[in-house]
Amino acid sequence: MTPRHDENTVFMTEQEAERIRNTVKIRLQRCSELAGHARETRDSKDAIRQATGASLMADMGAADPDSAQTKTQRGTLPVIAVGQPYPPCMLPLRDLQPMKLSNLRMDTHHRGRRLAVKRASPVVTLVARSWTMVFDEEEGGEIERLEVCLHKTRHGQDILESASVFVIKEPYFTLTDQGEATLRIDHPSDLVVCQDETANDILASLNEAKDDVDGVTAAAEKFARACKDHGNAALEKQNLPLAHAKYTEGLKVARQNIVSKSNPDLARDLSRNRAHVNLLLNQLDEAKADAKASLTGRQDQRSRELDSKAYFRAGCAAYNLGAYQEAKAFFEEQRKLTPGNEAASAYLRKIETRLHEQENGAFNFQKIRAGLSRSRPRADAASFVGGTEVRESRLPGRGRGRGLFATRDVAAGEVVLCEKAFCVVWGHEMEALTAMTYDVRDGGIRASPVGLTRSVVQKLLGNPSQVKRVMDLYGDYQGGGNDNVPTKMRPAEEEGPVVVDVFRVHGIVSRNAFGPGGDENGVGSSSSASAGLWVRAAYANHSCVPNAEKEYAGDLLVLRATQPIAAGDEILHAYHDGSSGDYSARRRALMTTWGFECDCALCAAEAADDPAVLKRRKELAEEADAFVGREHWAGAKRVAVARAKRLARDIEGTYDGERYEGLPRLAARTILEWLALAGQRR
Template identity: 65%
Template structure:
């Protein structure tokens, strides 16, 4: 959350904050009182009528959103969604086929129906709200009978921002959670996207009967391939992927592999292309390599060249540059005169050099950035560092060699970043029941991280290894036959404790649309107000430089919050990162008389205003004298005996930087 001196600070009135707390507490109390109670049937016609009306209002922008709360702030005033966190539960880790079927009538209030699955069909239009979507559903064999509300919270959109509930006509809900909304209405609630399996009516089952002959199987697989190609031509990537997947289920059966293995290769090659477009890089690489033929005829070489390109592109986007080089080398062997492969290999060699040496051309990288292209094409460099145990701080990052002051410690490309000007950006007020705190949270980043992990499960373990308050089942990664499983509550807590903001590099932004990102390796760097390193951002590339000499084996620190106000700094560290700093500087500042700290901050605010008002270039001598006087006044608030050499005087930092740059007019 921004400090009180930030012009984009968001704050709530006491009445609004209390309203949020009471809404959540009342819901928890009501749920506790009704645990295990039988579900009360709904009037199906009335339920559908209400959903239809709410959907129409939402489409016209006139629907009241129950999640929205009123906020105020210098630089921001308006509305943000308010969400409750702090009641996590694990996602289902069992395949659909191993779950027992149940009906709507079997639902019990505030119950996670473990070991069960609920199959439903959509019975009303979808109501899209800011932080959730909902619709009415029925048992698939019940025409006009029993009906219930189904909502998906926060993670309500998939590829291309398509609403998940609108993308299918039916659903299988794994271990359904039946509870109450904040408004007291019964609902089946989905928090983990992996708990919802879509049933598209335009996708036929690709399962084979044991006695099916090869001719029938081939006909089914070719039909799926043709439908996938048609969907791809219309840029319906999700549908194309679904058709190719169904085709592969058939084509990979032994009865067909024995007679026409090329059909499975064709489907894999086509799905690899779609997966690249969907950023499903793990599967794209697997599909591409599975499609390789390995024969010497020209047609096979042409098809394998495509496969190596797709596998290499996926590996490159995953940051696996050596593997990408191997794939493109193979492509060049098949097509020695291919200019595209030659150009791609040149890019890969640059990435490998950056990865090995940290020699990034930052000036050139900056020149290539824009609002339309805010993400850099660069490699991560971490050879100077290792993760190790830090005294009283858990894990930390340590130098593997001596690093000189001003030298680059590491460069890291963001695992995931959401820029404030992008549609994925979403800020919410979150109320955490665990510590009774209301925070401003970049939940859009959490959504994006979850989607990236679901699309690329090879990355799950890296993210889940980071510190978060909620540990879930303790497993770093899991999956079922239905696909990867991601615990969204763990991701939220990891994001909350490890994300940083790369700043307003591409236009104005405030607390309600701040750019935020997750840098996995940099997340291991611990905080200290007496830091030996400092971060800067070039697009989504975080560059860490040493601010003083760092010896091999020494822990690397940077400042999570650089406020010169001791109270504001401690509050921000506790609220956002969950700890109180007890470094040597904080220990001394804590011992200052509160009146002295207040005077120091008033002078620091005056100095900040001076720096903002007076350019240092060609400054008048009288202006420099005024700045020197102001710097001395701030410096006088520090007790020389207590603030020994080596302890920074944060309140003087900006005015001292101004003085270091200032030159008198001639």
């Protein structure tokens, strides 16, 4: 057995760390000095020339000149300052007062205001942000920089490139890391993308129509049908965002009473088509709502076929949300309408398997693993969490809040919990991205899976029903922007997307995400490590002497008991792989990554050791690791086995027998495993 090394570890010199700290501190100091000062006017030609040149350089793969970065052995990572969160705007546009570019003040959140701008230059698309120059048409060409940080895409399309006109809610005007003035967007919902105003013009005509009602209604129907046709054409070309936008425009008009009375099937057709697009975009809440809205309830053959299609789409959405009983009801309705439909029957068979997994924890792991590959790393399986509950932790002196407890007796080796990830980003996928984060609150520099943070935000934006359970997890920043977020889809006529506080998501991911492991699934490197968020498992607290351990089958996390667990016991597992035998290193890792000091029985015993003993134990453990890396256990000669036994005895001798009674000797684990394997060959 070879010693394990973390391939995703990022090593940084103290000089590099200090450079990062200084870059952020200088920016913060400059922001503090300029706070409230009036904005300085830009030269429009120079600004557009600057953006055009930067866009060309970015397209050629050049580094971001206006954002801090750091170099590692495996590439360049962006550096992101955290610890200065602010809530997203919770007000609709109609409740915000308009402002102009000339009204901007430095390092200021302009609460209660909105700013309409138009893109004036190419978009500079970089790894962790995108920016462009925008102008205010009402002010004769006043121009300013606008950047979207981290959460800069929607459905794979850059937000700033998706349109030319935007409205910024409660604009935040500040500085970049290099001192460049900019309008900064962190929360996606703070930037409203303005699409074609034709739909709104039609709606206004409908509301104002008095004399020629029939003519206006006919024009509205014509517009909605054209939107449907444009959406269908975009769907055929796999331009899903455009298809969704066109169907949505058509629905705004087709759902108006005067139009729906004239042609009720028009809104149903648009809803049915948008349900399909929403499934492809993983917007499952809206897909289900659209499919249900498209039902006719009529019994003629054509209507039965259309309703069958709608039930299928609603069933797929419910299945992918893990709502298997609801999905079962939808597919059963589909099969009633089209008894020979094999797709419905196939889903119903799968649902029976999922329900069995969900209720009994009976998983065919061999079959699940056999179906996994680099191109299909996500398991088709249910979550089994019924034997657990979340309540206040009873661990002494930790202040950890909630923990995960068993509600049934669990034998050693038995599955305690099996959970599908809420979200996983694999290292080989385009969404994967690791960044160095400098936390201004404690000066800590950490490698953070910001690609996972982005993906969690995207999933929440598309599935508002999931917001509450994710936001209920612990994070360093509680925020104030999500208390009023709906837990169901907003009606289609309401303005804008669901509001998601990205700073809360970052804090939650930082304290709850794990690397799923498994090189066959493309774990990645330090710049693009795999990471996932499992909501239920996130409540399980850490111990260096755990009673459960993690294993993975794709994105399926399995907590398996390592010793008998009685009903009512708290479920504990080691947050770091293998529980390092180096007490100091383990202590630093837990504080750096997870933000706490472990005070389990093992850590308490090691804390009482003399520093000289800890040093000697570390030296022996390193010697043992070097030995294991050099001498393979298969066919090991007697002299090698004797050497291994001496190392094991020497390491064992650093542990006080009385204080460590019943506790593992982690420093000796590697060499003992080697001896066990070598012994099997004799």
